[in-house]
Amino acid sequence: MHNQGGKLYTTIITGYVLCDMLMVLNGLKPSLAIPNEVESLVVARKTTLSSSEPSYSIQVVNALLTQMDKLKSSPNVIILTTSNITAVIDSHLHKTFSSSSDCVTGFRLSTAQIGETTTSPYDSSLGDQQKFYHFPKRESFPPNFLFGAGTSALQVEGAASEGGRGPGIWDDRINRSFIDGDKFPTMIQHYNRYKEDVQHLKYLGINSYRMSISWSRVLPDGTIKGGVNLEGVDFYNHLINELLANGITPFVTILHFDYPLAIQKNLHGFLNSSIVNYYKDYCELLFKTYGDRVKHWTTVNEPQIVGLFTYMHGYDNDDPEPCQATKLCKQAYTVVHNYILCHATAVKLYRENFQATQGGEIGLVIGSESFEPYSSKLEDVAAADRLTDFLIGWILDPVVYGDYPKIMRELVGNRLPNFTEDEKKMVAGSIDFIGINYYTSHFAKHETNKTNITLSDNYDALARSEDFNAEGNYLGYLDKRSHTFVYSEGLYNILQHIKKKYQNPKIYITENGIPSFNITNPLKDIHRIKYLATHLNYTKAAIDNGVRVGGYFVWAAFDTFEFRAGFSQNWGIIHVDFKNNLKRCPTIAGKWYKRFLNT
Template sequence: MVGMYVVPRGMEEIIDYVKKRYQNKPIFVLENVKDLLHDVKRIEFHKAYLASLATAISFNEEEQDDIKRSQFPENFFFGTATSSYQIEGAFLEDGKSLSNWDVFTHRHGAINNGENGDVAEDHYHRYLVEDIELVHSLGVNAYRFSISWSRVLPRGRFGEVNPNGVMFYNNIIDNLLVKGIQPFVTIAHHDFPQELEDRYGSWLSPFMQEEFVHYAETCFKSFGDRVKNWLTINEPNLFADMAYIKGKYPPAHCSEPFGNCSVGNSDIEPLTVMHNMLLAHAKAVKIYREHFQKKHGGMIGIVGDALMYRPLTDDVKDREAASRVLAFNVAWVFDPLVYGDYPPEMRQYLGNKLPIFSAEETEYIKDSIDFIGINHYSTLYVKDCIYSSCIDGGDRPIRGYAFITRERNGVPIGEPTGMEIFFIVPEGMEEIVDYIKKRYPNMPIFVFENGYAPPHEEDVQVQDLLHDVKRIEFHKAYLSSLARAIRDGGDVRGYFIWTLMDDFEWIHGYNPGFGLHYVDRQTLERIPKLSAKWYKNFLTNYTPNNDNEVAGKSSFENKNVITAGLRTEQAEI
């Protein structure tokens, strides 16, 4: 038909338009035709449009409007999260050294718009008067932040501890506790002193393990009497991928077909880097458990990047490929730390490229986490590359012989966001928790990051950014999915929104806008978005409930009891 084209995405868009203009009136799609008699094309047409319609319906279920705090366990942790390089600024003040990101962001073309974190949100100067109060104003009982390695140990284990850095984090911790907020502290969140890159090649060297252990022990001594929740390394799997497969994070190592870097081997280096990070984690945990855990009564774990993966088709090969990709990404982090070795799926396809844990290493890496920490943002499709031809590196062992894609039959897996590979697929939260629950039975789970960035628009008005209804819908949908996962037996202990305020989002610069608070780039004024007000209302309009509304009972009372308390003795350094 002249003037009619196959645009499945339009189905979701027109439903969204009608819903908003007529305030959720019931909708019927009474005609949807394809002016061809060839049934194959008609089938493809209706499959695509039905998929788009399903996306529109699933993201706006009535259940999301009804999500309540009382659907989660009484002692559940609700928080928000940040990281040091992304908000602190003050990149060379008070004894801090240059970090790997300080150097990388000043390379031409490395970051969107040539931006960097030199000033960032100036959290270093504004934390006491403004930012801790922002956290408190949300009504949360937890706050996740990271410590800058370069600020506390500017030269690593061969240099002195920086007292100004220790004082800065002591002040944050103490002021959070005064307000009844539990600190969840990440020891390393993608950043470390540039000197360690220059000296060893950072995580490519086993010497980096000893550097990390010394740094972690310094943190335990300085802050452990008040910090009861430690996260050793943030997203080691994502860091290995972005820094050593794609070459988009420092030190920008990669090889064809994944990228065009001056140095690197994308098939080997990420495996070496991950091996060193996991062993560094395990050694730090060993120190913590032997010298600090009993005295301080805390918990320690790691945080993995945990996208969910679905088969592109119902074919058994694609289903196997989706399972394989989960192993190559999520289980790559957690299998060694729970079971003492890499996933069997990786051993099968990587062979002798995958490092071996010695008997001694296996002994201390096994059972080296008290909980599973994940960051979950989205879900993607997977196509098998063992029995089908693939492009873009999917046909290589390092990718598990699988191709990851965002759409099926031209239809995106969910509503797009401001991040290229992130789509709104709320059910993925329930699916990833179910995967972890089954692969690692009886392990507590924390969702340490889940957030939304709106699609980028030119010349958007600040008032529109503040009226972030879509972010509220996003979190309602994902929280509903998480509540279902808990009702189904997932021992989930906490949920943290990424992020407290708009920040420096690595290679994307300041564009994404994940924050619950808008930050004016000229004045650095923090302004609460509508989502911040919604989150506070969600958390504070709460009456403990013992009936069936509660998603699940937590075992906090009997296992890993977490208590808050101010410093009772001088921190040992």
């Protein structure tokens, strides 16, 4: 804890998780010893603090518990905790309370609204705490708002060789070189346990489930001519019906990274524009088969992430162009161009032949993050704008306005494909909504030397994303349980950016979450509560400021296969125990989400 200029800097506002912790005010020493894991805890008046403020320290655990409700309800009191809250809970709660205690089960974990600064880990100013004091209730969100959780077929279905499914491009990659690649075909087993899984989703209280359909499961070689796999078609019929029977709306992604290996081998995948015709046939099959019940479609998931990682930087690509050396990439732009054409073609098909009778909506999902200038220099301010255009504008400029951002045309030149006039007309306005996946954000630093641009940045943007700014600070806080920088205000910034630049479209937050790989017990994901609560807070703040957000989906519903990380990261709010017959169990964060959705 720091005291700078009379302001108190601390971590989060919370409730019953304080349980067996002692509290001090503004540097005053408590009369009882604080465990080493605890830096400091306070109960403070909602005013600027000074050393003369009286202490509200509670000297014993029982007194703290009995006073908690009174303190929480008082308009003059805020309860603040510190960065090591997870360690404290892990090491102390079970010493003090029985297994039936609310503190242990997590049912009464209540996190109020948080505002972060860019100072140091787990810090936020008291002024921000005051500004975002009340945590919104579910009922304060718009009517028909979708609260959900999501997965993708590739990452949870398992049964890779069952039910007539053909191999996908990721089967081939995973089996050859990935952690847990040998387990991939059989783990999670959503394909065989979907009825049980729907009951777990129902337990959470969500009203929507974001899922994807495996192209390889319904069309094993990717083509209608090659034959429709009726077992695969029936599986998704059963899953969709099961969801609806339990009051859960399916939110369906048509292509979530994976597609038939035969398409890749025969056409070179999305490098070949003829894939648009095969994708259209696949979409038509889905609209005809499931469109009477599916009312929310997303065509593709994060196409620009595929372009950047797989083609520009060559990850998981057996035959990348040599642009990692030359820094003059072309394939990434070709692939994304064909993704956009596939998307627009599917939207045109749906609007002309299905939407009027089926009454659904269709959009696409992009990866997103907020870029803040590395310094106050104009070149860094411009760098933040460029990285935004090269990540978000790469997709949204075409699907809203019909062409790529001007800065991309200038910096990429003839390596950036052109839309024909007819394609521009088809692409422009080809969204009923935009889905955004948001996890974290970065600073943007001007960089003219492309050899210094690495990892996930676009060489042509002439900018580099940084964890730390020129003053050595970082955005938000560092979550030690996931080694992730958490900047929930970045979600708000992106929502506002899209509202202002892209005609205030309807938006769904289609992925938002954090892993739990650096904890002993994956069920005690208390750090995830803070993550979800702060992002829900900023979602509500964006809505209150005019952004048309229609839903929020936690990533992930269940633990998932996370590509090069295998099954190690524990993303799910429903944990899958690989050592106990794939038993499903809601985590503490899952129970917190349930409580939020049911109160």
